[in-house]
Amino acid sequence: MRAEPHYTLYHPRWYRRRVSVWWWLQKRSYTAFVLREVTSVFVAFFAVLSLWQLRALAQGPEAYGQFLARLRTPGLLTLDAIAFLFVLYHTITWFNLTPKAMVVRLSGKRVPDWVVVALNYAAWVVVSAVLAWALLRR
Amino acid sequence: MERATPLLWLLFSAGGTVAAFLFPIHLFLTGLAVPLGWVEAPRYDFLHRLVTHPVVRLYLFVLISLPLFHWAHRFRYTLYDGLQLKHLTALIAVLCYGAALVGTAMAAYLLWTIS
DSSP states (O other): OOSSOOOOTTOOOOOOOOOOTTGGGSSHHHHHHHHHHHHHHHHHHHHHHHHHHHHHHHHOHHHHHHHHHHHTSHHHHHHHHHHHHHHHHHHHHHHHHHHHHOOOEETTEEOOHHHHHHHHHHHHHHHHHHHHHHHHOO | OTTTHHHHHHHHHHHHHHHHHHHHHHHIIIIIITTTTSSOOOOHHHHHHHHTSHHHHHHHHHHHHHHHHHHHHHHHHIIIIITTOGGGHHHHHHHHHHHHHHHHHHHHHHHHHOO
8 A cells, every 4th residue: 555645646537426305205114214204394383383382381271262262273183294294204213223323331241222211211201290280280 | 523423423313312301292282282272371470480490491491492403414314315415515404404503592591691
């Protein structure tokens, strides 16, 4: 190996096959990957919805009533249902990736991946139940 | 840009975790269960009092801001790779993180002024 790389001054244009923008439909694992990436759009959608709700709450009971009425329109209901599915998909893929991103060791031994994933799901159920209680209690 | 990458990745993963744990139940209740009448809608006075509590303000700030940065980071790469827009790198980054910053500022303003 030479220490310095060798560059050709005028290299010919290398042949590159053009890849279709729809490359991710050719294989199921590619589609799953792109769907996972697209979940971010619905995450942002709910963040914006929360901003909207917050603004309505700040403006008063009347504005908040209008916000609730808007939520009952078919368009927003459909969008919310789709967004809910995508956000769930985000949660599932995120939890399944956790043991790969974060290795947990207990007394020198690596905790099995499925334990880390299961603990995430358990915590998720508890947190969701607490939030539902906090919001719906009378 | 390159030096900011670790910070942006941190925001991405923190926001992803917040969204994974908290978004499904919030979206389910606000977007589906309440409008469809599956559960009784929380009263305005109750929600308003809840939102003005300091801890809840902080919670809502985290709930809105971090997932926006999660979106910005992930969507940026979706545009590069998915739509093959490599030549627009700088513009896309500015638009994505800029939008997340605007959303964060709006959340901060609303949560600061609501009373």
